[in-house]
Amino acid sequence: MAKKLVGAALLGQSGGPTSVINASAAGVFLEALKHEEITEVYGAAHGIKGILDENFYDIRQEDIAELERLKYTPSSAIGSVRYKLKDVNVDPTDYNKLLEVFKKYNIRYFFYNGGNDSMDTCLKISKFMKKSGWECRVVGVPKTIDNDLFGIHHSPGYGSAAKYVATSIMELYLDGTVYNTQQFVIVEVMGRNAGWLTAAAQLASVGGVQPDLIYLPEVAFDIEKFYEQVGALLKTGKSVMVVVSEGIKTKEGKYIPELEAEIKKDAFGHANLGGTASILAKHVGEKFGVKTRAIEFSLLQRAAAHLGSQTDIEEAFKVGKIAVQKAVKGTTDKFVGIVRDEKSETYKAKFPLLPLHIVANTERKVPQEWILPDGKGLTQDYIDYALPLIQGETKLEKVNGLPRFAKLKKVLVAKK
Amino acid sequence: MAKKLVGAALLGQSGGPTSVINASAAGVFLEALKHEEITEVYGAAHGIKGILDENFYDIRQEDIAELERLKYTPSSAIGSVRYKLKDVNVDPTDYNKLLEVFKKYNIRYFFYNGGNDSMDTCLKISKFMKKSGWECRVVGVPKTIDNDLFGIHHSPGYGSAAKYVATSIMELYLDGTVYNTQQFVIVEVMGRNAGWLTAAAQLASVGGVQPDLIYLPEVAFDIEKFYEQVGALLKTGKSVMVVVSEGIKTKEGKYIPELEAEIKKDAFGHANLGGTASILAKHVGEKFGVKTRAIEFSLLQRAAAHLGSQTDIEEAFKVGKIAVQKAVKGTTDKFVGIVRDEKSETYKAKFPLLPLHIVANTERKVPQEWILPDGKGLTQDYIDYALPLIQGETKLEKVNGLPRFAKLKKVLVAKK
Numbered sequence: 001m002a003k004k005l006v007g008a009a010l011l012g013q014s015g016g017p018t019s020v021i022n023a024s025a026a027g028v029f030l031e032a033l034k035h036e037e038i039t040e041v042y043g044a045a046h047g048i049k050g051i052l053d054e055n056f057y058d059i060r061q062e063d064i065a066e067l068e069r070l071k072y073t074p075s076s077a078i079g080s081v082r083y084k085l086k087d088v089n090v091d092p093t094d095y096n097k098l099l100e101v102f103k104k105y106n107i108r109y110f111f112y113n114g115g116n117d118s119m120d121t122c123l124k125i126s127k128f129m130k131k132s133g134w135e136c137r138v139v140g141v142p143k144t145i146d147n148d149l150f151g152i153h154h155s156p157g158y159g160s161a162a163k164y165v166a167t168s169i170m171e172l173y174l175d176g177t178v179y180n181t182q183q184f185v186i187v188e189v190m191g192r193n194a195g196w197l198t199a200a201a202q203l204a205s206v207g208g209v210q211p212d213l214i215y216l217p218e219v220a221f222d223i224e225k226f227y228e229q230v231g232a233l234l235k236t237g238k239s240v241m242v243v244v245s246e247g248i249k250t251k252e253g254k255y256i257p258e259l260e261a262e263i264k265k266d267a268f269g270h271a272n273l274g275g276t277a278s279i280l281a282k283h284v285g286e287k288f289g290v291k292t293r294a295i296e297f298s299l300l301q302r303a304a305a306h307l308g309s310q311t312d313i314e315e316a317f318k319v320g321k322i323a324v325q326k327a328v329k330g331t332t333d334k335f336v337g338i339v340r341d342e343k344s345e346t347y348k349a350k351f352p353l354l355p356l357h358i359v360a361n362t363e364r365k366v367p368q369e370w371i372l373p374d375g376k377g378l379t380q381d382y383i384d385y386a387l388p389l390i391q392g393e394t395k396l397e398k399v400n401g402l403p404r405f406a407k408l409k410k411v412l413v414a415k416k
Numbered sequence: 417m418a419k420k421l422v423g424a425a426l427l428g429q430s431g432g433p434t435s436v437i438n439a440s441a442a443g444v445f446l447e448a449l450k451h452e453e454i455t456e457v458y459g460a461a462h463g464i465k466g467i468l469d470e471n472f473y474d475i476r477q478e479d480i481a482e483l484e485r486l487k488y489t490p491s492s493a494i495g496s497v498r499y500k501l502k503d504v505n506v507d508p509t510d511y512n513k514l515l516e517v518f519k520k521y522n523i524r525y526f527f528y529n530g531g532n533d534s535m536d537t538c539l540k541i542s543k544f545m546k547k548s549g550w551e552c553r554v555v556g557v558p559k560t561i562d563n564d565l566f567g568i569h570h571s572p573g574y575g576s577a578a579k580y581v582a583t584s585i586m587e588l589y590l591d592g593t594v595y596n597t598q599q600f601v602i603v604e605v606m607g608r609n610a611g612w613l614t615a616a617a618q619l620a621s622v623g624g625v626q627p628d629l630i631y632l633p634e635v636a637f638d639i640e641k642f643y644e645q646v647g648a649l650l651k652t653g654k655s656v657m658v659v660v661s662e663g664i665k666t667k668e669g670k671y672i673p674e675l676e677a678e679i680k681k682d683a684f685g686h687a688n689l690g691g692t693a694s695i696l697a698k699h700v701g702e703k704f705g706v707k708t709r710a711i712e713f714s715l716l717q718r719a720a721a722h723l724g725s726q727t728d729i730e731e732a733f734k735v736g737k738i739a740v741q742k743a744v745k746g747t748t749d750k751f752v753g754i755v756r757d758e759k760s761e762t763y764k765a766k767f768p769l770l771p772l773h774i775v776a777n778t779e780r781k782v783p784q785e786w787i788l789p790d791g792k793g794l795t796q797d798y799i800d801y802a803l804p805l806i807q808g809e810t811k812l813e814k815v816n817g818l819p820r821f822a823k824l825k826k827v828l829v830a831k832k
Contacts, residue, residue, distance in 0.1 A: 017590075017591055017594050019587075045596075046595070046596040049596055073590070074587050074590055074591060075587075075590035075591045075593075075594045076594045079594060079595070079596060080594045080595055081595060081596060082595070163817060163818075166818055167722050167818060167819060168716060168719075168720070170818065170819060170821065171435075171490050171491075171716070171719040171720055171721060171722065171819070172715055172716065172719055174433075174489070174490055174491035174719065174821065175433055175490060175491045175715045175718065175719040176715065177491075178433050178491045178492045178495060178496045179462070179495070179496055179497065179498070180461075180462040180465055180495060180497060185715075203818070204818070206816050206818060207815070207816070207818035207819060207820070207821070208821075208823065293714065293715065295712070295714045295715060295716070296711070296712070298709065298711045299588055299591045299592065299601075299709065299711060300584060300587070300588065300711070300716070302591065303584075303587040303588055303590065303591040304584070304587055305587060306583050306587065306723060307722060307723075309817065387816060387817070390816075390817040390818070391816070391817040392817065393814060393817075398809060399623070400622050400623070400803060400806075400807070401579060401725065401803070401806040401807040401808065401809075402579075402582055402583060402586065402619070402620070402622060402623035402806070403583060403586060403587070403623060404623070405586065405590065405623070405624075407624065
């Protein structure tokens with residue numbers, strides 16, 4: 001067991017929010033408040049930016065009940081940021097400032113909650129602190145709806161977003177097939193490089209709804225083949241539902257809005273081309289004379305805490321809690337992973353501490369062998385993988401028929 | 417008490433679905449199955465179209481448990497239609513066919529579930545049957561997320577859609593304000609002529625979230641003033657959230673996509689201009705150099721049964737049930753209204769039978785005195801009106817973490 005390290009604990013949230021990133025914050029905060037060696041519990045306003053600017057919220061001022069409610073509150077309660085630290089050899093300014101701030105506020109425990117970029121940030125800070133001789137335990141807390149983190153079974157945030165996608169596809173399918181006239185509905189799901197969230201549309205099949213076509217960015221998108229397939233489906237007279245990732249690309253590596261911009265370039269310059277779904281919908285409408293509707297899940301898919309997976313919420317909470325427990329016991333330079341306990345017949349998660357470098361700056365894609373050809377969906381292997389992650393309904397409290405999200409006081413710590 | 421009328425009962429669903437229109441179908445079907453004078457219970461496939469084509473589902477073949485699940489199943493389970501009967505004096509073809517079918521299948525009870533157009537259909541059919549001497553009791557069952565039906569307090573379907581809007585606005589607001597960089601988020605809500613559903617964004621204030629600006633179609637949209645207001649809000653440095661109805665129009669009566677088409681007319685002909693929100697977002701982005709995001713609730717707002725208001729579900733069920741109970745007792749030419757019991761201090765609904773003509777082909781708008789000037793939202797009067805309608809959480813059953821919607825056998829009745 002490592003020596004007792006006395007000082008303040010600091011959490012930062014980073015990158016795009018999820019509906020359970022605050023559950024991890026709740027895990028960190030509530031656990032940190034329990035340990036006597038942790039003298040202060042701080043939340044950085046807007047991640048790294050808040051540290052550089054010395055904007056810290058004093059978590060001891062918050063009501064415990066509100067911190068508990070963070071479990072069910074979407075978005076990043078203390079503010080997020082997109083900020084990539086430069087290489088320390090190129091520009092050490094930020095690092096020196098971070099060290100100064102860590103010393104001034106006696107920060108001995110640093111937790112950073114984010115995706116692969118944020119794990120990279122953790123790694124860089126951890127290395128710099130070590131080199132500078134400032135003892136500080138750095139533990140990463142993973143999150144992302146994209147589910148593209150390497151070395152773990154899945155990311156906190158994915159389960160809830162996947163539940164949103166699968167549920168909404170079921171509902172939209174029922175709606176989209178209601179008239180006796182044909183309709184073409186195309187739904188666009190987030191995930192620029194990895195198709196995990198789009199794949200969740202396949203989970204709707206467990207509820208009895210199979211979207212006609214599902215396109216992931218892991219497979220080159222053949223637009224002519226797409227029209228062929230849609231044409232064949234429309235010939236049956238039935239309404240057609242297609243689910244596409246925002247990140248689908250042609251084999252030349254072009255996103256659909258890029259392609260469209262090339263077609264339209266001469267016509268007019270700065271058109272609002274719209275997203276992948278609306279462009280494809282427009283072309284299908286023109287080609288086949290069918291009524292179309294393009295639907296983007298947009299921010300809803302990562303903000304819909306009312307549809308959170310309780311499994312996901314509990315896991316997100318645990319990764320935060322375990323980060324603190326392990327840091328207090330001496331862990332540093334690690335992140336809290338989630339792996340599936342393969343010995344257990346039913347789904348059970350384990351939370352090993354893994355080295356930061358395996359997750360930093362890498363992206364995990366949906367395995368090719370799980371993707372059926374020609375947009376026909378995902379295999380049973382994918383369903384077996386993902387279905388456990390969407391189980392359980394959120395315990396989000398409702399008041400007046402509306403979510404009762406956490407209300408933090410956000411008392412700023414006096415600058416030193 | 418009217419004489420006992422023995423024969424079949426027929427329900428048709430019409431117009432745009434809601435997440436509770438099937439709750440009304442459940443009310444009709446389950447009640448109809450209880451009455452001995454109702455010999456058969458039919459569901460018309462795709463409303464009037466199904467009657468003209470003699471496509472009837474035999475509801476007696478369905479499992480009661482599945483009919484109960486209809487209460488929580490979105491969309492129109494037996495299929496909807498948009499079909500407006502011509503004036504009988506102009507073209508009696510459809511009417512004669514309807515009479516022939518009613519006689520052939522001995523239809524003595526006819527229930528039609530829809531909005532103002534459907535109530536008009538009810539009225540026309542009722543008049544024609546009476547004139548032709550075919551005794552048939554016709555009762556309208558109201559529905560619409562638009563809440564624009566005259567003569568009643570609110571429409572079944574509105575409460576659930578309003579709950580979806582208010583909840584999603586709360587979630588999106590939290591997400592939209594997460595970064596330290598400014599963002600302009602604009603959300604588009606359904607309602608071509610009446611702003612009831614857009615007004616529901618104001619209910620988010622009860623949960624602590626006040627959208628910066630809310631624009632209803634009831635007030636002429638002044639685009640220059642809009643830019644002024646947005647500019648002033650952006651100057652504060654905070655992120656801005658605006659909610660607009662798809663139906664906002666300038667004082668010259670132009671919808672935003674129409675305006676845009678005029679601007680773009682010479683550049684190129686058949687552009688996919690996108691919706692109101694995405695056009696406004698584009699212009700705000702260009703004018704103020706701010707990051708923008710346009711979000712359309714699209715079909716989600718009328719299909720999201722997972723977020724149904726239990727109050728709405730129960731009321732939708734009751735209007736269906738009461739329609740049958742009253743028809744059996746002799747009522748015809750009426751629809752089942754919902755009014756608020758003003759004698760009760762807490763919210764309580766009453767279900768009077770009202771003449772069809774008061775609701776047919778009219779539209780009820782949001783009262784001007786409930787709309788604050790300059791997009792500042794709605795008054796407390798609106799909140800007092802609408803808040804009771806979103807109370808209670810749906811009892812939708814979940815299996816595998818997904819909604820367990822009704823699965824009907826849909827056995828077609830042999831054509832006579």
